[in-house]
Amino acid sequence: MIEVKNLVKDYGGHLAVDHLSFTIEDGQIYGFLGPNGAGKSTTMNIMTGYLGATEGDVLINGHNILEEPEEAKKCIGYLPEMPPLYVDMTVAEQLEFAAELKQIPKKDRENAILEVVELAKLGSVLPRLIRNLSKGYRQRVGLAQAVLGMPPVIILDEPTVGLDPKQIIEIRDTIRQLGKKHTVILSSHILSEVSAVCDHIMIINKGRLVASDTPDNLERQMAGEAGMELLVKGEEAKIREIIKSIPEVQDVKLTLSEEEGVWKAVLQNTEDIREKVFYGFADERVPILSMQTTKASLEKVFLELTTHVDEVVGEDSCLEVDEDDAYKEDAENAESESIREGESTDGSSL
Amino acid sequence: MAAVYKRELKSYFQSMTGYVFIAFLVLFAGIYFMAYNMMSGYPYFSYTLSGMVTIIMIGIPVLTMRSFADDRKTKTDQLLLTSPVSVVKIVMAKYLSMVTVFAIPVLIFCLCPLIIKMNGTAHLLVDYSSILAFFLMGCVYISIGMFISSLTESQIIAVVGTFGVLLLLILWPSLVNFLPTSAIGSLIGFLFLWTLAVMIVHRITSHNLLAVVLEAVGAIAMVAAYFINKNMFDRLLVKAVEKIAITDVFQNFIGNYIFDLGGLIYYITIIFLLIFLTIQSVEKSRWS
Numbered sequence: 261m262i263e264v265k266n267l268v269k270d271y272g273g274h275l276a277v278d279h280l281s282f283t284i285e286d287g288q289i290y291g292f293l294g295p296n297g298a299g300k301s302t303t304m305n306i307m308t309g310y311l312g313a314t315e316g317d318v319l320i321n322g323h324n325i326l327e328e329p330e331e332a333k334k335c336i337g338y339l340p341e342m343p344p345l346y347v348d349m350t351v352a353e354q355l356e357f358a359a360e361l362k363q364i365p366k367k368d369r370e371n372a373i374l375e376v377v378e379l380a381k382l383g384s385v386l387p388r389l390i391r392n393l394s395k396g397y398r399q400r401v402g403l404a405q406a407v408l409g410m411p412p413v414i415i416l417d418e419p420t421v422g423l424d425p426k427q428i429i430e431i432r433d434t435i436r437q438l439g440k441k442h443t444v445i446l447s448s449h450i451l452s453e454v455s456a457v458c459d460h461i462m463i464i465n466k467g468r469l470v471a472s473d474t475p476d477n478l479e480r481q482m483a484g485e486a487g488m489e490l491l492v493k494g495e496e497a498k499i500r501e502i503i504k505s506i507p508e509v510q511d512v513k514l515t516l517s518e519e520e521g522v523w524k525a526v527l528q529n530t531e532d533i534r535e536k537v538f539y540g541f542a543d544e545r546v547p548i549l550s551m552q553t554t555k556a557s558l559e560k561v562f563l564e565l566t567t568h569v570d571e572v573v574g575e576d577s578c579l580e581v582d583e584d585d586a587y588k589e590d591a592e593n594a595e596s597e598s599i600r601e602g603e604s605t606d607g608s609s610l
Numbered sequence: 611m612a613a614v615y616k617r618e619l620k621s622y623f624q625s626m627t628g629y630v631f632i633a634f635l636v637l638f639a640g641i642y643f644m645a646y647n648m649m650s651g652y653p654y655f656s657y658t659l660s661g662m663v664t665i666i667m668i669g670i671p672v673l674t675m676r677s678f679a680d681d682r683k684t685k686t687d688q689l690l691l692t693s694p695v696s697v698v699k700i701v702m703a704k705y706l707s708m709v710t711v712f713a714i715p716v717l718i719f720c721l722c723p724l725i726i727k728m729n730g731t732a733h734l735l736v737d738y739s740s741i742l743a744f745f746l747m748g749c750v751y752i753s754i755g756m757f758i759s760s761l762t763e764s765q766i767i768a769v770v771g772t773f774g775v776l777l778l779l780i781l782w783p784s785l786v787n788f789l790p791t792s793a794i795g796s797l798i799g800f801l802f803l804w805t806l807a808v809m810i811v812h813r814i815t816s817h818n819l820l821a822v823v824l825e826a827v828g829a830i831a832m833v834a835a836y837f838i839n840k841n842m843f844d845r846l847l848v849k850a851v852e853k854i855a856i857t858d859v860f861q862n863f864i865g866n867y868i869f870d871l872g873g874l875i876y877y878i879t880i881i882f883l884l885i886f887l888t889i890q891s892v893e894k895s896r897w898s
Contacts, residue, residue, distance in 0.1 A: 308692040312897040333694040344689035346617070348624050360613035361693040
């Protein structure tokens with residue numbers, strides 16, 4: 261179990277991590293999600309003892325990372341953003357060095373190395389110099405190095421960055437496999453990646469935890485946001501009357517669209533009311549020009565949480581939705597680029 | 611600790627640095643040995659060693675430059691600092707690996723007094739104690755280089771910085787002559803040094819009050835001591851700072867044929883001080 265209590269990292273006036281607290285239970289895959297610069301890497305670097313925190317404590321299986329660093333570090337395998345590999349060594353030498361560094365007893369070393377070589381599929385590159393390896397292979401060597409000796413906690417900082425789609429799938433499978441026996445924490449700014457492998461998502465923005473739940477729960481909490489969007493040609497009063505006659509509609513917002521005499525109606529509802537809406541308008545001979553349902557996706561959750569962080573106080577209140585569509589769209593354009601990029605690479609790979 | 615030591619040592623011989631360093635030292639030792647001992651017939655190997663002081667001043671910065679700077683640049687320090695090995699052990703392992711590389715040419719030098727003996731009179735005791743002093747002086751240089759390397763990410767800055775410091779140390783005995791010898795001059799010099807020390811403390815701790823208090827206490831104590839006993843300050847600055855000239859100890863061995871035990875202990879103290887400072891500097895980089 262990992263406990264992070266009130267963690268603060270101050271880079272000379274810039275708070276990279278701002279009073280962050282969370283607990284990580286054993287045997288699950290956790291995903292750290294956040295836009296670039298949210299403080300994911302800094303948090304991981306503090307958790308692994310590479311950086312010191314300005315304030316706060318990190319307990320790894322009960323060992324404080326600062327007071328009992330050696331005990332705590334024995335429980336962790338860490339793959340930083342850039343795999344820390346000596347380019348003048350071969351893969352085999354690097355793994356042997358890491359095994360010795362992690363104080364794996366001499367007699368177990370060979371088996372431990374064989375195990376991770378198989379896991380990361382490194383068999384063919386063992387005698388090669390790391391200098392000559394591609395980014396993907398270096399990432400795999402870094403992963404093998406992190407899981408060497410099978411520590412109970414494995415921390416991976418953006419493990420799929422710079423990999424090709426096939427390698428991404430492979431690494432994800434490996435992570436899922438690891439998650440069966442270990443606690444795995446991985447960070448990413450790519451949402452689909454986190455939702456694909458993680459049992460639990462922690463969304464971080466500007467150094468603060470803005471949400472922490474399972475992917476399903478996060479989506480469910482946002483379900484209230486689901487609804488319909490209609491373009492209807494007619495008079496305002498008439499449209500309001502028709503919508504009122506459908507009891508399932510909880511809330512409605514009418515605005516004039518760009519076309520003359522055409523209204524845009526945004527409905528909020530929980531059940532499927534597409535047919536009722538259709539017949540309701542058809543009976544009154546008011547034409548529906550377009551109709552589409554909107555469903556809260558994880559991506560939307562992510563955007564909501566990372567755009568409106570300033571209004572956030574607690575974990576629950578952050579799930580309240582801002583009504584202002586225009587603002588949302590702006591934010592989407594500005595902030596989701598990286599996510600979309602990730603999504604598209606991902607989509608093509610699957 | 612053994613893992614880091616072995617890896618460092620291996621990398622010196624994989625990256626050629628080790629071979630080049632050893633070859634460089636042995637080549638120049640050979641040249642000096644031939645010129646002084648073989649051709650001119652001086653029976654003391656220490657003549658050669660005194661020539662080697664300039665050579666290690668060039669060689670050792672090259673040996674030490676990558677010890678910490680490179681790790682920080684390539685981020686491999688992340689592996690070291692997140693593995694269950696303490697910083698003390700990491701620094702010791704790196705230091706010992708460099709000392710090991712330096713020990714190889716020194717061991718080769720140990721053959722030279724025997725060669726002199728084969729050709730006539732030799733002063734083995736003097737020669738071997740000179741080699742010991744030379745070795746320890748090299749170890750001091752390595753600790754200086756390691757400390758400077760731990761301060762920066764750039765190997766170039768590390769090598770130039772170390773070379774500068776070592777050059778300054780060699781010039782030190784002459785530079786001391788330019789310092790004021792009067793009592794008031796000494797006082798001002800000490801106040802300046804104290805302020806410098808307090809500034810370093812402030813830089814490390816970022817504690818304003820502590821720095822102000824330290825500066826005030828130190829300054830008042832010095833000024834008070836000056837007014838109580840003026841004569842005490844006569845030449846005091848010169849006496850204090852000329853101790854920094856670490857080549858003096860070595861000079862005692864090779865020039866005056868004195869086995870300067872105090873000097874060797876002084877060398878070892880400096881080595882430990884610099885190892886300590888390196889540990890602090892590595893620790894500090896995690897907190898900034």
